[in-house]
Amino acid sequence: MRTTTALAAGGLALAVVLAWRWRGAGDDEAAPDERWLVLTVDRPPEEVAAELSGLLTDEAVEVAIRPAPGDRGSELAVRAVGGTPSRDDLRAALREAKQLMEVGEVLRVDPRPAGRRAATPMGKAMDVATSFAGRKGVL
Amino acid sequence: MKALCWTGVNETSVESVPDPEILNAHDVIVRVRLSTTCGSDLHLLGGYIPAMRAGDVLGHEFLGDVVEVGSAVRKHRVGDRVVVSSFIACGRCAYCRRELYSLCDNGNPNPAITETLWGFAPGGCYGYSHAMGGFAGSHAEYIRVPYADVGAFAVPDGINDTTALFASDAAPTGWTGADLVGIEPGDVVAVWGAGAVGQMAALAARTRGAERVIVIDRLPERLAQAERYVGAETLDYSAENVPQALRELTGGRGPDVCLEAVGMEAHSAGLQHVYDQVKQQLRIQTDRGAAVREAIHSCRKGGRVFVLGVYVGVLDTFPLGAVMNKGLTVRGAQMHGQRYIPEILARMERGEVPSAHLATHVMPLDDGPKGYQMFKAKEDGCVRAVFRP
Numbered sequence: 191m192r193t194t195t196a197l198a199a200g201g202l203a204l205a206v207v208l209a210w211r212w213r214g215a216g217d218d219e220a221a222p223d224e225r226w227l228v229l230t231v232d233r234p235p236e237e238v239a240a241e242l243s244g245l246l247t248d249e250a251v252e253v254a255i256r257p258a259p260g261d262r263g264s265e266l267a268v269r270a271v272g273g274t275p276s277r278d279d280l281r282a283a284l285r286e287a288k289q290l291m292e293v294g295e296v297l298r299v300d301p302r303p304a305g306r307r308a309a310t311p312m313g314k315a316m317d318v319a320t321s322f323a324g325r326k327g328v329l
Numbered sequence: 330m331k332a333l334c335w336t337g338v339n340e341t342s343v344e345s346v347p348d349p350e351i352l353n354a355h356d357v358i359v360r361v362r363l364s365t366t367c368g369s370d371l372h373l374l375g376g377y378i379p380a381m382r383a384g385d386v387l388g389h390e391f392l393g394d395v396v397e398v399g400s401a402v403r404k405h406r407v408g409d410r411v412v413v414s415s416f417i418a419c420g421r422c423a424y425c426r427r428e429l430y431s432l433c434d435n436g437n438p439n440p441a442i443t444e445t446l447w448g449f450a451p452g453g454c455y456g457y458s459h460a461m462g463g464f465a466g467s468h469a470e471y472i473r474v475p476y477a478d479v480g481a482f483a484v485p486d487g488i489n490d491t492t493a494l495f496a497s498d499a500a501p502t503g504w505t506g507a508d509l510v511g512i513e514p515g516d517v518v519a520v521w522g523a524g525a526v527g528q529m530a531a532l533a534a535r536t537r538g539a540e541r542v543i544v545i546d547r548l549p550e551r552l553a554q555a556e557r558y559v560g561a562e563t564l565d566y567s568a569e570n571v572p573q574a575l576r577e578l579t580g581g582r583g584p585d586v587c588l589e590a591v592g593m594e595a596h597s598a599g600l601q602h603v604y605d606q607v608k609q610q611l612r613i614q615t616d617r618g619a620a621v622r623e624a625i626h627s628c629r630k631g632g633r634v635f636v637l638g639v640y641v642g643v644l645d646t647f648p649l650g651a652v653m654n655k656g657l658t659v660r661g662a663q664m665h666g667q668r669y670i671p672e673i674l675a676r677m678e679r680g681e682v683p684s685a686h687l688a689t690h691v692m693p694l695d696d697g698p699k700g701y702q703m704f705k706a707k708e709d710g711c712v713r714a715v716f717r718p
Contacts, residue, residue, distance in 0.1 A: 232423040298352040303465045305334030305344035305384040316382045323439035
């Protein structure tokens with residue numbers, strides 16, 4: 191019982207930390223369009239530019255591509271011009287574009303085999319966390 | 330199908346769950362022959378990694394037969410007997426191209442959790458919490474293997490299942506540490522932990538030219554295995570002052586290389602253990618650091634320390650002063666299985682990687698909850714409980 195209580199406290203603390211950091215890192219209202227979302231794609235800039243035209247075509251999205259140093263491919267930066275799409279949507283699209291350009295497909299995990307999902311506060315917190323886990327983060 | 334699920338702190342059960350499906354073109358489905366417990370599972374089991382959801386299927390170290398193949402798979406066919414790297418890596422990103430597979434950019438569909446905790450997300454891992462992607466584990470009749478051409482390896486006919494099983498995680502974890510730490514011929518290597526990973530790290534150190542290998546643990550059956558199968562010298566930390574004994578064994582210098590294969594639930598003697606236990610239970614620190622502290626303290630000036638044990642967050646009283654003033658190199662990694670499994674399988678085929686002895690308790694998957702209990706309590710000399718679905 192003591193361990194269970196400690197776990198619940200630990201899990202709650204984790205959820206609070208994640209929520210706080212996610213808000214700070216990616217909240218649409220707190221930081222609209224100010225910072226670029228950037229990641230590195232392990233493909234040459236010309237190939238990234240060619241493939242990107244079919245992936246991130248929203249006119250409201252500003253895109254910048256530059257060579258990454260040290261044979262690391264291309265640095266791909268995006269930001270919304272007028273507040274939409276949201277940074278979360280943009281971040282998810284950017285990650286997917288990288289996977290498509292590097293691997294050719296977006297890795298899926300659902301549906302996955304699982305046993306009975308007991309309805310517990312910790313379980314609920316984890317469900318919430320995983321529902322955002324592909325769209326939030328520090329990217 | 331049947332699967333062993335985590336249902337709560339120190340609780341597991343065998344449940345009926347849906348079969349896995351091919352979700353990506355690079356997937357295969359594997360019918361599991363053997364799947365083993367791992368010391369790092371105990372952190373999940375005990376609730377020390379709070380990213381588990383009741384119902385999650387455990388297990389990340391396994392081998393089996395390919396029964397279904399995605400449309401983009403080129404290397405494998407139905408019927409292949411394969412051992413699979415526990416870490417999931419795309420093979421195409423910059424990290425994978427540099428053979429740092431567990432750092433894969435594309436293998437974790439839940440990057441926000443570990444990006445937030447650690448700054449960047451490593452790759453995914455089977456059955457290892459939603460922080461590592463939320464993939465279903467291998468303690469099941471079937472498992473989906475993404476990026477199969479990269480992570481699954483055909484097992485040569487000359488290697489039996491029980492030996493090959495440990496090419497999935499324990500052996501490549503040991504190889505990762507011994508290779509990346511940069512062992513030089515003539516080095517004296519000390520290994521903390523005589524479990525499967527510690528023994529494999531000690532063995533790998535030999536392959537990289539270590540002149541002497543000293544393995545530290547408190548469990549006599551594990552120390553006996555390290556002596557018998559690795560040819561290591563051993564120290565029982567419950568009976569000896571380890572730093573003092575290491576100085577004596579190394580001419581007063583200390584080991585050139587220290588490999589820590591214990592992790593966040595390290596045991597130690599006396600007040601240090603009480604201090605770490607209290608702080609961990611109160612969630613003031615996430616990890617207990619007795620082994621890594623001792624490795625840093627014992628290492629010679631200018632030596633190298635590699636952290637192979639799994640840690641999740643923050644550790645109090647980390648001896649940073651020793652790191653700086655002794656000029657140590659400290660490094661860590663999850664294992665880069667895809668980099669080392671081919672070498673390990675080749676060595677297994679030549680009989681150079683004894684590992685079947687690690688499977689001290691082989692049992693049906695139905696006995697999984699009992700197996701984890703035995704493994705956690707180290708009952709009956711249990712080094713690894715292995716499940717046969």
